[in-house]
Amino acid sequence: MKTYDRTAAPGPKKSASIKVYPAIAAQRNDGFVPGPWTIEEGRAMRGAASCDVNNRVLQVPGAPDQVARLVRAHELTHARVSPTGDVLERAWAEGIHPHALACAEEARVNFLVAQAGFDVEFLCDGTEKDAGEKVAQLGDWPEALCFAAAAKGTGAEKPYLAGIRKGNKDWVTPMRQVLKRIIEILEEQSTSYIASTELLESGYPLGFEATTLPIARLLTTYMSAEIPDGPEALRAFKRGLHPGNRRPVSGKFANLVWLDQPEFERVNLRGDTRKSRPSLSGVSMRYPNRYLTDPQKRVMGKKARADGGIVIIDQSGSMDLSADVVREFAKRHPRARLVGYSHRPGDGGVTPNAWILAANGKVATSEIPANIGNGVDGPILRWAISQRRGSEPLVWVCDGQVTDSHDHPGHHLSVECAELVAKHKIRIVPNLYEVANALAHPRGVRPSEYPRLGRVGRVLADRSKKN
Amino acid sequence: MTNNNQPSCWDDFATVIAAGIKRVLLYGEPGVGKTYAALHTNNENPENAYRLVCTEDLTSAEITGTWMPNGSGTWDFLTGPAINAWIGVDGLGGRLVVDEVDRASGDVLSQLLAMTDSPESARWRHPGTNEILRPGPNFTVVMTSNVEDPEDIPEALIDRFPTRIKIDRPPLAAVERLSEDLRAGALYGVGDSRLPLRSLYAFDQLRAHCGDEEAARLIFGANGEAIVDSLRIARVGQ
Numbered sequence: 001m002k003t004y005d006r007t008a009a010p011g012p013k014k015s016a017s018i019k020v021y022p023a024i025a026a027q028r029n030d031g032f033v034p035g036p037w038t039i040e041e042g043r044a045m046r047g048a049a050s051c052d053v054n055n056r057v058l059q060v061p062g063a064p065d066q067v068a069r070l071v072r073a074h075e076l077t078h079a080r081v082s083p084t085g086d087v088l089e090r091a092w093a094e095g096i097h098p099h100a101l102a103c104a105e106e107a108r109v110n111f112l113v114a115q116a117g118f119d120v121e122f123l124c125d126g127t128e129k130d131a132g133e134k135v136a137q138l139g140d141w142p143e144a145l146c147f148a149a150a151a152k153g154t155g156a157e158k159p160y161l162a163g164i165r166k167g168n169k170d171w172v173t174p175m176r177q178v179l180k181r182i183i184e185i186l187e188e189q190s191t192s193y194i195a196s197t198e199l200l201e202s203g204y205p206l207g208f209e210a211t212t213l214p215i216a217r218l219l220t221t222y223m224s225a226e227i228p229d230g231p232e233a234l235r236a237f238k239r240g241l242h243p244g245n246r247r248p249v250s251g252k253f254a255n256l257v258w259l260d261q262p263e264f265e266r267v268n269l270r271g272d273t274r275k276s277r278p279s280l281s282g283v284s285m286r287y288p289n290r291y292l293t294d295p296q297k298r299v300m301g302k303k304a305r306a307d308g309g310i311v312i313i314d315q316s317g318s319m320d321l322s323a324d325v326v327r328e329f330a331k332r333h334p335r336a337r338l339v340g341y342s343h344r345p346g347d348g349g350v351t352p353n354a355w356i357l358a359a360n361g362k363v364a365t366s367e368i369p370a371n372i373g374n375g376v377d378g379p380i381l382r383w384a385i386s387q388r389r390g391s392e393p394l395v396w397v398c399d400g401q402v403t404d405s406h407d408h409p410g411h412h413l414s415v416e417c418a419e420l421v422a423k424h425k426i427r428i429v430p431n432l433y434e435v436a437n438a439l440a441h442p443r444g445v446r447p448s449e450y451p452r453l454g455r456v457g458r459v460l461a462d463r464s465k466k467n
Numbered sequence: 468m469t470n471n472n473q474p475s476c477w478d479d480f481a482t483v484i485a486a487g488i489k490r491v492l493l494y495g496e497p498g499v500g501k502t503y504a505a506l507h508t509n510n511e512n513p514e515n516a517y518r519l520v521c522t523e524d525l526t527s528a529e530i531t532g533t534w535m536p537n538g539s540g541t542w543d544f545l546t547g548p549a550i551n552a553w554i555g556v557d558g559l560g561g562r563l564v565v566d567e568v569d570r571a572s573g574d575v576l577s578q579l580l581a582m583t584d585s586p587e588s589a590r591w592r593h594p595g596t597n598e599i600l601r602p603g604p605n606f607t608v609v610m611t612s613n614v615e616d617p618e619d620i621p622e623a624l625i626d627r628f629p630t631r632i633k634i635d636r637p638p639l640a641a642v643e644r645l646s647e648d649l650r651a652g653a654l655y656g657v658g659d660s661r662l663p664l665r666s667l668y669a670f671d672q673l674r675a676h677c678g679d680e681e682a683a684r685l686i687f688g689a690n691g692e693a694i695v696d697s698l699r700i701a702r703v704g705q
Contacts, residue, residue, distance in 0.1 A: 018660070019660060019690045019693040020660060020693055020697070021652055021656065021660055021662070021693060021694055021697040022697070023651040023652050023654070023655035023656060023660075024648065024649065024651055024652035024694065024697035024698060024701055025697040025698075025700040025701050026651065026701075027648060027651070027701040027702075027705070034651050034654070034655060035655055036655045036656075037655065037660075039660060069692075069696065072693070072696065073696055073699075073700060076696070076697060076700045077700050077703070079700075080700050080701060080703070112700075112703050112704070113700075115703055115704070116699045116700050116702075116703040117699055118696075118699075190704075191703065191704040192704040192705065193704070194704060195703050195704025195705070196704060207704075
């Protein structure tokens with residue numbers, strides 16, 4: 001399935017000599033502009049046939065055999081139901097992975113081809129078993145899962161799963177569970193719903209919204225899921241397949257997505273803090289008046305310790321932070337940076353999960369996303385370490401609980417964060433009120449503080465016992 | 468395409484006829500409704516249109532007329548379609564539609580050129596009455612040809628028919644006589660995937676009696692399977 005801007009559609013080119021009738025098949029009611037199609041010679045192989053609905057270009061094999069006939073039927077079904085215009089781009093903007101969306105649409109189309117009475121067992125090109133084995137050996141679970149969805153119900157499914165089993169047998173059971181759910185989604189709807197191209201108020205065609213989008217969302221979620229390693233993990237994996245249930249464990253942090261923040265408000269009207277302080281010794285006499293007024297006669301100037309620092313604050317559901325507290329922080333610590341983070345569980349990189357709350361005596365005025373999970377504890381710590389100037393204090397305001405991109409805690413994630421805390425002497429405090437003290441006394445976490453630092457504290461305690 | 472899905476070639480033809488152009492040549496592949504449109508476009512009275520189909524065996528007598536026995540032992544001269552069109556039902560002239568003009572023999576083509584000459588030059592003596600006839604003021608000629616390239620049309624004909632329109636799609640009115648699921652196929656077939664309008668009419672009628680598959684096999688032969696496949700996909704979920 002390709003997408004192009006319909007307005008930029010070129011005129012029809014000379015067509016190949018293939019008897020195929022997309023104009024008859026494309027009976028749609030989504031505002032699709034009917035017109036002559038360009039037919040291009042394709043082959044009955046994966047990737048060698050396509051349907052570009054926006055530009056009305058059909059690439060199909062012309063051979064008289066059953067496989068070619070099924071490939072033609074498959075591409076004609078795209079001409080019949082696949083969305084036009086910017087529908088795909090809008091779905092991508094929602095955070096649905098483009099590959100997941102394409103494969104979900106393949107699953108819908110193959111289902112409809114079968115409903116139209118074609119024997120979809122012929123939809124295979126003989127390369128599926130090798131492809132399954134190779135992708136499993138490469139450890140590319142997202143690709144393996146998407147392809148399995150695209151092949152669901154066709155003649156390609158069985159050899160592909162056999163290849164997966166050969167490459168990594170642990171993948172087969174969870175993959176079958178996802179495929180089972182995909183079929184449930186398709187069978188929950190009537191064929192008229194699945195095939196409908198009637199545009200809804202959402203701007204999506206009915207069939208696309210009713211089936212392709214739920215399948216694509218499911219695939220997007222499970223592409224980043226951790227392969228279950230035992231019966232309990234498999235049960236959790238299966239639970240996440242149904243709407244309303246908790247997502248499966250991903251076992252990975254999400255990537256940082258910074259909030260676009262064009263404007264800040266200055267709250268520290270005094271400006272920057274002074275850069276030197278009186279001292280008995282030094283190279284320049286900055287405070288001669290102190291010779292008379294200061295009993296200790298501290299007339300020399302000494303470079304003041306920068307009262308900057310980086311404060312990372314977990315703003316997930318378990319933590320709370322008011323605007324007044326942030327403003328107070330910016331006033332008291334004008335040279336420190338206060339950075340918030342929280343990840344929307346399951347988000348694929350669309351919703352920002354990190355933002356500057358205060359820096360240089362200014363506070364952010366933009367609205368902060370109301371995310372729920374942590375999701376990016378590790379990446380935000382790494383970012384802070386990379387931004388640290390010299391030995392300036394680095395404080396992490398959190399409850400010691402870290403979670404993956406689907407908001408599940410994970411021991412290896414806690415270990416990852418604990419290692420960073422220990423190695424880079426990151427101070428952990430449970431709330432913003434303790435930050436002033438932490439900035440004034442930069443040091444790592446003391447053993448006495450471990451018990452109140454959740455999972456990270458426990459890992460730090462275990463680590464100190466071993467050492 | 469225009470907004471109402473009428474292919475632009477037919478808009479061009481309607482514009483030309485409405486502008487009073489009286490000599491038009493329509494060319495293009497068969498089965499797109501050239502003759503249908505030639506007979507009906509801007510012609511309120513279908514009886515005032517006279518059709519002549521050129522073949523290699525067509526004689527010039529079949530154009531202007533021929534002597535025929537009248538049953539009382541004498542002969543009457545029966546005028547042919549060209550002269551009938553000169554006169555028309557009201558004496559003011561009608562429309563002469565000459566199909567497949569590229570297939571006409573040299574003699575017939577010469578006769579046709581004489582009949583379709585400009586009103587100032589065209590004249591014909593009636594063999595029965597010796598009356599000199601001229602084309603009526605409303606006499607129009609629409610010739611059709613199946614040639615794809617206008618270069619293949621004889622030069623003398625091109626000289627008399629400066630307005631030539633390539634017809635590559637059937638007119639909407641002709642397509643609307645088909646069932647809805649076949650209309651797009653009639654309008655937008657390209658190259659080898661073009662479906663002749665007459666075949667679609669026959670298929671549409673026949674499938675009501677014996678179903679899609681049998682009708683497609685009988686009308687389209689080996690191509691029937693591809694047409695039935697497209698129809699099955701068009702109907703899925705409907």
